[in-house]
Amino acid sequence: MTDRAPTDWRTDAMRRRIVRRYGAERRFRMFGLGAIILSAGFLAFLIVTMVMQGAAGFTETRVSLPIDFAAAELTVTPEQLRGDRGNLALAGAGLEGVVDGAAGAAFAQQGGAELLSDGAWLRVRDTLKANPGMLRGRTAIDVPVATDIDVAYKGDGTPEAEQVVAALGDRLSRGLNRDFFGNADATDPTRVGIxxxxxxxxxxxxxxxxxxxxxxxxxxxxxxxxxxxxxxxxxxxxxxxxxxxxxxxxxxxxxxxxxxxxxxxxxxxxxxxxxxxxxxxxxxxxxxxxxxxxxxxxxxxxxxxxxxxxxxxxxxxxxxxxxxxxxxxxxxxxxxxxxxxxxxxxxxxxxxxxxxxxxxxxxxxxxxxxxxxxxxxxxxxxxxxxxxxxxxxxxxxxxxxxxxxxxxxxxxxxxx
Amino acid sequence: MSLGALFFVVAALGLIAWFVARARAVAFRTGRRERFSALPGHHGAFVALWTMLPPLIFLAIWWFTSPALVTDAVIGTAAAANLPPPGFERAAILSEARNLSRGEAFGAFHDLSELLAPAYAAAQSRYDWIATALAALLAFAGFAFAYARVRPTFAARSQVERIVMVLLLLASLIAILTTVGIVASLVFESARFFSIVPVTDFLFGTHWSPQVIDPRDPGASLGAVPLFWGTFFIGAVIAMAVAIPFGLMSAIYLTQYARPSTRRWMKPVLEVLAGVPTVVYGYFAALTVAPAVRDFAVSIGVSWASSESALAAGLVMGVMIIPFVSSMADDSLAAVPNSMRDGSLAMGATPSETIRKVLVPAALPGIVGGVLLAVSRAIGETMIVVMAASGVAQLTLNPFASTTTVTKQIVDLLTGEAEFDSAKTLAAFALGLTLFVVTLLLNIFALIVVKRYREAYD
Amino acid sequence: MTQKITAHDVNVFYGEKQAIRQVSIDIDQEDVTAFIGPSGCGKSTFLRTLNRMNDTVASARVEGDIRLDGEDIYSKDMDVVQLRARVGMVFQKPNPFPKSIYENVAYGPRIHGLASGKSEMDAIVEQSLTRAGLWAEVKDRLSDSGTALSGGQQQRLCIARAIAVDPEVILMDEPCSALDPIATARIEELIHDLRGRYAIVIVTHNMQQAARVSQKTAFFHLGELVEYGDTNDIFTNPREPRTTDYITGRYG
Missing domain, CATH: 1.10.3720.10 (MetI-like)
Structure with a gap:
């Protein structure tokens, strides 16, 4: 049995080998870091996507709707609006029709009542209940618009809806959608709540x-x-x-x-x-x-x-x-x-x-x-x-x- | 009285009993300072438990049985003579009448319901009185029995503790009951399914289209092999192709390379990934990943790619499983004795050589066990595939094609409008049974592997 | 001299393994009794049979006759909870509850209903801490956690806790083995002070300690009681050669 020759660590081959091994080491480490960063990145991507899409969901688009209550001849007195009966009284007096009529008059070119959310008259109702004095005059109330206009105003609508938005100009405004926190499910996306x-x-x-x-x-x-x-x-x-x-x-x-x-x-x-x-x-x-x-x-x-x-x-x-x-x-x-x-x-x-x-x-x-x-x-x-x-x-x-x-x-x- | 009110009355009676018995026990210990085997509070608790438990047990049973009793009483009345024979319509009328009698509904679809409503109200109030009387009787009997035992020599503490122990035992039996409930309901409904469709048709048939079932040969369109394949393909192949490398490399980096401070905040981030509800992943898969996958497929020339591809669902599912694989691999790597790593490093191996050639092979059984658990979780995962995978069952190897899974089909079969007893709904239970058995076997096998591995290094 | 505890032909098994063989011993009311012997000789096991702490080990089985004031402590009528109140125990490692010092001492009297009001409880706590020689050190911080005390103080707190339920016997299982020499000396002094009021049984692996604190000494070896007698006799004039070997340090 002959003795092994002592290893020469300084040969070029050996040096190259060591460089290669360190390279592999670095790559392996990078893989690990990459795996974590990609996983965390996916989470961040998911959250950012949801926030960017969802933030608009907490807001609603409103249009200023002029209504002449005096002319509409609602058979309701301001006194009747107090308390829980007010809702029934206004619904019975045909408030929904009045609102639709007002929309038809104000936005004849933009589709009339179609422009408004199904819940628009409810907003009018609540405003009236808060200010019964309005019943006697002319006023403008901000009411939520229909979903296609809402989506267009937020920047992702159909060409037709975009035109309507452009035509309405600054009569449209944006606000916090309180109904989203108070309502349940609905068929009209502007009226749904969680x-x-x-x-x-x-x-x-x-x-x-x-x-x-x-x-x-x-x-x-x-x-x-x-x-x-x-x-x-x-x-x-x-x-x-x-x-x-x-x-x-x-x-x-x-x-x-x-x-x-x-x-x-x-x-x-x-x-x-x-x-x-x-x-x-x-x-x-x-x-x-x-x-x-x-x-x-x-x-x-x-x-x-x-x-x-x-x-x-x-x-x-x-x-x-x-x-x-x-x-x-x-x-x-x-x-x-x-x-x-x-x-x-x-x-x-x-x-x-x-x-x-x-x-x-x-x-x-x-x-x-x-x-x-x-x-x-x-x-x-x-x-x-x-x-x-x-x-x-x-x-x-x-x-x-x-x-x-x-x-x-x-x-x-x-x-x- | 309603059951809720009765419950509070019983609780109040228990409280009174506690005070009365406690006062009596306090009276024993005037003057002499002596060791008693129980404190006044124990006597109080003993009497209170005897006062409350009998009526509460009774009320619990009553809650389940009284609706049937009330309905029987109503059916016995003269007004019920015109009821249609047992079936859907009869049940609908009865439930409408019940709602009317409780004031939960204002109008009725069936005329008969309005006739029956008073009978319902009468029967309900009669049975409510019976329940009140029985509960009161039980409470007083229990109180009398226990109160007579309050004496200085009575070992109230050990009696109370015995009752506590019985409660503890009962609580832990719930787990067995649940298991039995799962197995029984799955097996029972599956047995009914297999009396319509032969087991072999279901397990080995390659054609699945429950939308059109030929009544003469229902087995012909209820062959579950495409579902099994789709489940395996999405959950065990595509998802694992994402989860294993990412999870394993994350665990390696966190345990071997990362500084403790990095590790401290990185681990929770991965855990958050596991805490995101599956419905969110599903929405994300359907809304963002699936269109991207299809566009990618089209761009590489697969023009017929589905927007409900196996790949989209599998990828997102894989991401969901990453933290799971990572934490199992983390545990397995941590269990490898440090001496092994030191031995390798001391010979001049680089850390990555040590990890690849020493640590991972040593931890392999644990990692494999963890992966099996991850597979079992992936194939039972429902919402991602419900939202992102298609309902079309086909046997395909192409990740851009649409496939369906067992869980997706269970949801589809049971949320349609079919009546409960059809071959279609029963098929969901047969699928459920298959899923249960497979995940159970996977889990047991994985746990054995992991346990063996742990023991090897203990 | 009254016999507080009498044990006759006691055998203890852990599963198949016999840990104690045919031990008979009488514990005096007035004395401190020390159990000595090499580790694993069964002295702690035997100590734990005296207040039935072995009941907590599922595989343990005790045979024989052990009486406290003539009452069979393993009879069906004996309430183990009351037995442990009468035969208190101090453990090898100080084990205060993670509660305040006051609550540590008051816990026992409370579960046994020994105090009928706050002032009575305060008196019990003060008396117990005083007897355990800890009152002066902790009287201003009774609401501090018991686990914040030093090791020696913790052990005296555990003794106070045992005293608080007014036991007749106190069993001490190597109470000083986790303490430094100064704390050990305090505990030994304390044992000396408590003598006479309570029958005390102490297990120790330290022969000097046994000689210092006890009047009677029992030497255990391989689960058997080799020799039992006055401490002076055991250490100066043992009858059994095995005792001699152990005391002179030939094994142990």
Whole structure:
């Protein structure tokens, strides 16, 4: 056996090799950085797209509409306008026709009443109720315009609508669309609002929270603190771990077959949506809860047991309070996921056209993500900005929830 | 009284019971300082639980059963003699009458509903009274039973704790119940489907067009192979082609190269990507990505490219899965002992050589497990494909062509106007069962792989 | 001399493994009793059988007869919660609750209903902290977290916490092993002061400590009680050769 010749690290071949290796190193590192930047860039692109499209959704285009109430001879006195009866009185007196007539007179070239949003007369009604004195004279009221004019004024309309916008000139103005935060779904994109869907979401989340949180926390406590090691416990654990990974649409099928089919609960109702999402969220809370409980050091339990606390007292006086921040973080994350969930709710009928906000847990309702889905399917151009605006609202809610979760985690996380 | 009001009454009774029993227990301990096995509060809780739980359990059962009882009572009245036979119309009339009687509807479509409404109201109020009486009876019986036991020697604490333990156990059984509910409902409806359509037609048939089902041979147009292929193609091929390289490289960069400060804010950014609702991804895919993909396809000469292509849905789905793959890979890389990395670096290997030749191979089982979990998530993902993929089922390898998936078809089948029992709606449950079984197997397999891997380095 | 605890033929198993073999011992009311022996000899395990802390280990099984004032502590009628109130315990590592100093001490009296008002509770807290020799140091910051104290103070807080439920026996499981020498000296002084008021059983791996604080010493080896007697006799004149070997440092 002969000895190897000592390696000469200074040969050109070796130097080239080392340069090559460093090149590979740099490239690899760049790939990694590139992957992250592209991922983050996609997120930024998505958010920027939504904001750019959606910002206009929060505004509306108005046209100044001159109306001569004195000449219109509405059979309503200013006194009748006070209180809730005012709406009925004005509708009964044919205010809608008066507004259409005024539009026909003022904008004969631009399509008359076609120029206005379906909700224009409601704006006139509310203005009248605020200023009953107007009934006796001539006045000009800013009312929302129809969707094609609205879209054109915001810069993305058809040639015909562009012409109308040009003809109207500075009689058009732009303002915050308050109806968007107060209305529910509608067929006219200028009249749609997210309040109905938001309220449906809140009711659904309420049901989800009051079911999933206690059940999830109690199961986590049971499994982590008391459960004997046996087959039943294993079965519960396997069930929970698998439920956490079951596709959400399967929970929708469960809700459809069991809550609607077997129990006969009402379709499209927040109670059913909440039940379905609770089943989906519970495993998330259980898993987060168990991790939080596991992180409480055993010495705390020993200390409490050692002075005669019962197992239940140990858990409810010491373990649960210490684990609570972790449990809450998990709960908020689970709730945020439920808030963004769409597919299971489609299965239980929450995709119906709901024109009024739900008043209770059993009223037909829709939720924000489903509303986004429904609007995204609409053909009318006006819906594009409304869809994006609704997405912005949903994202703001989710970001807020995740922010609270991260805050809780940082504020209360204790290292033992 | 309505159920909600009854619930509050019961809660109030429980509170009263708590105070009464507690006061009695406090009276025991005048003067002597002595150790009791339970505090007054325990006696209070014991009596309060006995006062509240029986009526609450009763009310819970009542809530599910009373609508049927009320309806039966209405059907028994003379006015109901003209009801049509059981079926859709009868159900519609009954539900209309119910809404009328509650004042939730003002006019009725069927004349009969208005006739039945008073009967409904009468039956409802009769049963409400029965419920109130029974609940009150149960509450007082429970109170009397428990109150008689409040004595200095009574171990109220251990009794209360026993009840608490039962509640905890019941809570954890909900998980099993849910699993059973899922399996039972899927299997039950699928069994009905397979009594109409042979299993082999469904699993191996290559023609899927539920819009036109031949009643003589429903299986001929309900062959799910194109759906399985589309699901696999979008979820496991295209999405993974995006998610694996991006997720893996992100994890490698974050764990091996990035400074801790960069890592601290980069990780949440990736997590936000996972927190964006799928409906938003779906909208984005349909509105922005799909047209771009089609334009690109046209520009490279695929003039017939679909605007609902598999590629658009798959790409966006891949982006959605990136954080998932990244966090699984992160965990796997972190589990590789540092000594391995040090050993490689100490021989003069560059960091990238160490990562590619030592760390990634060592972490491979964990990464593979994570990828399998990611696949299972991708094939169960619904909204992106509902919004961006097409409804046309075809067996194709072309990413620019339209394909459909299992989840998309479930949504399409169940949101149409078909009656609940048709082969069409039942097919959705058969698809659901298939999806459930496949994701379950993938998950179990992946978890076994990951667990084995963790144990190897523990 | 009254016998506070009597144990007779005690065996402890962890699953299949036997940790304690046929131990019989009587604990005096008036004395400090030290358990010594090499690590793994079962002295801590035996200590934990005296207030049934072993119940928390699922696989643990205890056989034999252990009586507190003649009452069988493993009988069905014995409420384990009350037993642990009567037989308090101080652990190897100080384990205050992450609550205020006041709440740490008040927790036990509260769950056992020992105080009927705020002033009574204040008195219990002050008395317990005084007896634990901690009052002077913490009386101005009772609302600070117990975990903010130094290690030695934390351990005295744990002793105060045990005293607060008015126990009859205090078990100490190597209470000084995590402390520095000065803090150790404080605890030893404290044990000395508490003697007579409570029966004290202390597990220690430190023979000098056993000699300093105890009147009786029990030497455990491989799960058996090798020798038990007056501390002076054990250290100066052991009867068993194994005890001699251990004390002279031949193993351990």
């Amino acid at each position: 309040w109905g869907a938001l309220k449906g979401s809140l009711l659904t989340m309420f049901v989800t929270l009051i079911l999933a949180f206690p059940i999830g926390v109690l199961s986590a406590l049971y499994l982590e603190e008391y459960a004997p090691k046996n087959r039943w416990t294993d079965l519960i654990e396997v069930s929970i771990n698998n439920l956490a990974a079951v596709p959400s649409i399967i929970f929708g099928l469960l809700g459809l077959a069991v809550f609607l089919g077997t129990f006969g609960l009402p379709r499209s109702a927040p109670i059913v949506g909440g039940l379905t999402l609770a089943l989906m969220t519970m495993p998330v809370i259980v898993i987060a809860g168990r991790n939080a409980i596991k992180a409480v050091p055993p010495s705390i339990r020993d200390a409490a047991l050692g002075i005669g606390a019962s197992p239940v007292q140990v858990v409810f006086h010491h373990v649960l309070p210490l684990a609570l921040p972790g449990i809450l973080t998990g709960t908020i994350i689970g709730m945020a996921r439920a808030l963004g969930e769409t597919a299971p709710l489609l299965m239980i009928g929450m995709r119906a056209f709901i024109a009024a906000p739900p008043e209770g847990l059993t009223d037909p309702a829709t939720v924000l993500p489903v509303q986004i889905f429904l609007w995204s399917d609409e053909v009318a151009r006006g819906f594009v900005e409304k869809t994006s605006a609704a997405i912005i609202v949903l994202l703001v809610f989710l970001l807020a929830m995740n922010g609270v979760a991260i805050y809780l985690r940082n504020r209360f996380e204790t290292r033992w």
